[in-house]
Amino acid sequence: MIEDILSINQRPKMDEVEGVLFCLLNMLFYNDQKKTVETEQISIALGKDFVISFQEDAHRDVFDLLRSRLNMSNSKIRQRTADYLLYSMLDLIVDNYFIVMERLGEQIEMVEEEVIRRSNTKSLARINQLRKELIVLKRNLAPVRDLISGIIRSESDLLDDRTTKYFKDVYDHIMQAYDLGENYRDIVTGMQDLYINNVNLKLNEVMKVMAIVTCLLAPATVIGGIFGMNFEVIPYAHHKWGFYFAVGCMLIIPIWMLWVFRRRGWF
Structure with a gap:
């Protein structure tokens, strides 16, 4: 004891x-x-x-x-x-x-x-x-x-x-x-x-934002890559409105994608 x-x-x-x-x-x-x-x-x-x-x-x-x-x-x-x-x-x-x-x-x-x-x-x-x-x-x-x-x-x-x-x-x-x-x-x-x-x-919210940003930048990346290729003949490459056409597509397509994402309730 x-x-x-x-x-x-x-x-x-x-x-x-x-x-x-x-x-x-x-x-x-x-x-x-x-x-x-x-x-x-x-x-x-x-x-x-x-x-x-x-x-x-x-x-x-x-x-x-x-x-x-x-x-x-x-x-x-x-x-x-x-x-x-x-x-x-x-x-x-x-x-x-x-x-x-x-x-x-x-x-x-x-x-x-x-x-x-x-x-x-x-x-x-x-x-x-x-x-x-x-x-x-x-x-x-x-x-x-x-x-x-x-x-x-x-x-x-x-x-x-x-x-x-x-x-x-x-x-x-x-x-x-x-x-x-x-x-x-x-x-x-x-x-x-x-x-x-x-x-x-x-983490999911961050990944979702990053995925959306990546998707929105994808059209600009594709369009810029196409017009940046070293070919002799590229449509609208030497046109006086070619640059504005490419930039317009880079803006219009992401805006349309935002509208689609919003309509489907992805964010």
Whole structure:
């Protein structure tokens, strides 16, 4: 158990060893400056009439509300057993997941609006960043779901039957958070597809314009090539109106082609 406490970056889990219920999971925080999800490992040991917690940074956690309740002598936490305190800690950790996911949801909406309005390489970079943060989120949500489920199924004497319903409530919350994370992942995947479609659409528009310009210049190229051949006799080559006739054809034919393209709805 001490080895698990001292080792960071572990997968959230729940163990029951020698009359102690041990929970290891991560608290999540959203860094507004870096736009990233940060994790901090916390270990909680539940024994008979005691709860001991260990965390990396003593100045950053989600237990301020719990501390204020503990300072109240008539609070429910002070009157209940130690397993209720464990429930309260897990409940605050899981509730904080929703705060992090709300920030991620705001970022997803901003990036989605940006992709719809103007797709560029920065948009793709932000999409990839969101995918990485959602991976971090999923790595923490799924194991915590199993952790809470293990506590509910546990037959430990440390857990009061009255407290089981509270852990079921935490389980419902973590399932809701997990489903929301899956929705976010689908949205980000859809944004990536939308970005690719927008890039392809822009490329198709460019290619269409280039194809139209090439088609419009084709008659002038053909006419200029014909009158530029080194033959002795070329119709209208030495006529006084030959130059104007050739230029007129170079202008009239592309205008007629534009009219045909427009009528057929090609642009």
